[in-house]
Amino acid sequence: GQQLNQSPQSMFIQEGEDVSMNCTSSSIFNTWLWYKQDPGEGPVLLIALYKAGELTSNGRLTAQFGITRKDSFLNISASIPSDVGIYFCAGQSGSRLTFGEGTQLTVNP
Amino acid sequence: SAVISQKPSRDICQRGTSLTIQCQVDSQVTMMFWYRQQPGQSLTLIATANQGSEATYESGFVIDKFPISRPNLTFSTLTVSNMSPEDSSIYLCSVERAGLGNEQFFGPGTRLTVL
Numbered sequence: 105g106q107q108l109n110q111s112p113q114s115m116f117i118q119e120g121e122d123v124s125m126n127c128t129s130s131s132i133f134n135t136w137l138w139y140k141q142d143p144g145e146g147p148v149l150l151i152a153l154y155k156a157g158e159l160t161s162n163g164r165l166t167a168q169f170g171i172t173r174k175d176s177f178l179n180i181s182a183s184i185p186s187d188v189g190i191y192f193c194a195g196q197s198g199s200r201l202t203f204g205e206g207t208q209l210t211v212n213p
Numbered sequence: 214s215a216v217i218s219q220k221p222s223r224d225i226c227q228r229g230t231s232l233t234i235q236c237q238v239d240s241q242v243t244m245m246f247w248y249r250q251q252p253g254q255s256l257t258l259i260a261t262a263n264q265g266s267e268a269t270y271e272s273g274f275v276i277d278k279f280p281i282s283r284p285n286l287t288f289s290t291l292t293v294s295n296m297s298p299e300d301s302s303i304y305l306c307s308v309e310r311a312g313l314g315n316e317q318f319f320g321p322g323t324r325l326t327v328l
Binding site: 128135137144145146147148149152192196199200201203204205206 | 261316322
């Protein structure tokens with residue numbers, strides 16, 4: 105089946121630093137999604153990417169849909185303490201989502 | 214995005230019993246899904262809840278263990294049957310928003326602990 109490799113697994117950064125995480129796949133996806141999950145909550149959609157090469161921003165977040173359609177990255181600029189959480193990438197084909205293993209982000213004030 | 218609620222938010226159950234989890238959406242949606250998130254893990258799709266017909270299960274999940282109902286376009290239930298400690302997980306429902314990319318939005322989840 106389809107598999108997503110998400111890296112890094114965890115990050116420990118200082119407030120104000122920029123963060124980058126990425127996902128790669130062995131298969132092509134039509135849509136890439138990035139979610140954030142806080143403890144005790146369901147994942148919240150941050151950014152959706154629909155076209156190969158697309159670069160999309162949402163506030164301090166920027167994400168890109170790789171040109172090969174097999175990868176995506178998420179950047180967070182000027183991190184703040186509330187950025188703490190687990191970030192998941194997800195590739196979508198039809199209605200089926202395949203999730204990466206997540207990146208646990210810790211931001212030290 | 215749609216407003217999605219789940220009941221219960223958490224429960225502690227004895228092995229061998231069953232628990233039914235409810236998912237309610239504030240608007241009609243075509244597609245509803247159920248996911249499992251084991252401790253410290255990512256999300257795995259259990260099944261697609263189809264309105265008016267049997268759910269479509271992913272490999273490794275069967276109807277006898279995870280029966281699903283979808284009586285209308287705003288509601289679905291997932292039952293975890295004959296539970297064992299290995300069923301301890303967060304169970305999440307999601308809905309698909311029809312549109313450009315058909316993004317999925319998630320409920321808050323039900324945290325299940327089986328003793």
